[in-house]
Amino acid sequence: MFSLKGSIVALVTPMEANGDISWETLNNLIDWHIDSGTKGIVIVGTTGESATVDVSEHVQLIERAFQHSDGRIEIIAGTGANSTKEALFLTESAKKAGASAALLVTPYYNRPTQKGLLEHYKLIANEVDLAQFLYNVPSRTACDLLPETVSELSKRKILLDLKRLFPDPGRLEELKPSYLMKIFFCIRVMT
Structure with missing residues (x-):
């Protein structure tokens, strides 16, 4: 079972000047993190150009990183x-390639309802036996996964953890009582 222990780093997707993925540079980044003792990497997350690579490139990035x-x-x-x-x-x-877990950002642009989010994550969890991290970043997606929805998802054992960027750390209090599980928080600090 996947464990959240140690450093887990979101990788960039290195690109050539013409916009193609630099596979050699990606391999070098992966090797550098392995040699440095990093415990896990996030491939094709929001830092890794997930919204800008096409579906074929997305799948290739996952497969090649795993290979x-x-x-x-x-x-x-x-x-x-x-x-x-x-x-x-x-x-x-991702499951077929051998990934340890999936990181699923809330659906962006479409602004689904909380019921829509619940159905979205339920369907994926019911179809694919792979640990899921739900990624809530409303400042970028225009979609906020509310504490009540997180609570409902946790009751159904749908998610492993929640990665959440908090513009307001006070929202931590809203989540504490809503579910019993480990929580993975990323608090962005701008200096």
Whole structure:
């Protein structure tokens, strides 16, 4: 079972000047993190151009990262999308490639309801047996996964953890009583 212990780093997707993915540079980044003792990497998350690479490149990034790492590091695959069908396909692809977990950003742009979010994550969890991290970053997606929805998802044992950027750390208090599980928080500090 995947464990959240140690440093887990969101990788950039290195690009050539013409916009193609630099596979050699990606391999070098993965090797550097392995050699440095990083415990896990997030491939094709929001830091890794998930919204700008096409679906074929997205799947290739997951597959190649897993093949190159050869079990030497945990791979969390960014599989979120604004379409449930695409997010499901990417999560299935991540599972098939051998990823340790999936990171699913809330569907962006479409502004789904909380019921819609519940159905989105339920469908993916029911179809793919892979640990899921839900990624809530409303400042970028225009979609906020509310504490009540997180609570409902946790009751159904749908999610492993929640990665959340907090513009307001006071929201931590809203989540504490809503579910019993480990929580992975990323608090962005601008200096």
